[in-house]
Amino acid sequence: MNKENQKTCNGYEAMFTFLNEDDFNEHLKVCEECAKEHARMQRVSELIQEAKPYIKEKQKRRTILKSAAAVFVVAFATLSIPLCMTGVNMYDNMVAQNSLTAQELGLPVDEYGFLYVE
Ligand SMILES: [Zn+2]
Numbered sequence: 001m002n003k004e005n006q007k008t009c010n011g012y013e014a015m016f017t018f019l020n021e022d023d024f025n026e027h028l029k030v031c032e033e034c035a036k037e038h039a040r041m042q043r044v045s046e047l048i049q050e051a052k053p054y055i056k057e058k059q060k061r062r063t064i065l066k067s068a069a070a071v072f073v074v075a076f077a078t079l080s081i082p083l084c085m086t087g088v089n090m091y092d093n094m095v096a097q098n099s100l101t102a103q104e105l106g107l108p109v110d111e112y113g114f115l116y117v118e
Contacts, residue, residue, distance in 0.1 A: 008027075009027070009031050009033065009034060011034075012033065012034045012037035012038065012041075015027050015031075015034055016034075016038075016041075101113060
């Protein structure tokens with residue numbers, strides 16, 4: 001390491017922040033301190049890269065869970081409407097089945113089963 005380079009080095013973070021990629025790589029070749037620091041950062045970066053799929057997987061799972069919850073809410077809302085209508089229909093059918101027709105009541109009816117009034 002020559003003194004000229006040591007003089008121009010303001011520390012790894014400063015060099016990393018203020019130099020462009022080419023100049024920074026050039027600096028790494030001549031500055032032992034920054035090269036060491038860079039190697040350490042590379043390792044950290046690698047660890048982050050390795051951890052990324054796990055983090056992503058976790059996020060994906062949370063998204064699926066959220067989607068499932070949303071689908072459930074929508075499905076429930078969609079299904080509950082016909083269910084209510086079915087309930088109404090069932091109620092109507094029950095009323096219709098329990099209601100006696102005019103004919104059953106022994107009243108005079110016409111050929112269509114309607115109450116016949118002379
Ligand atoms: Zn340096």
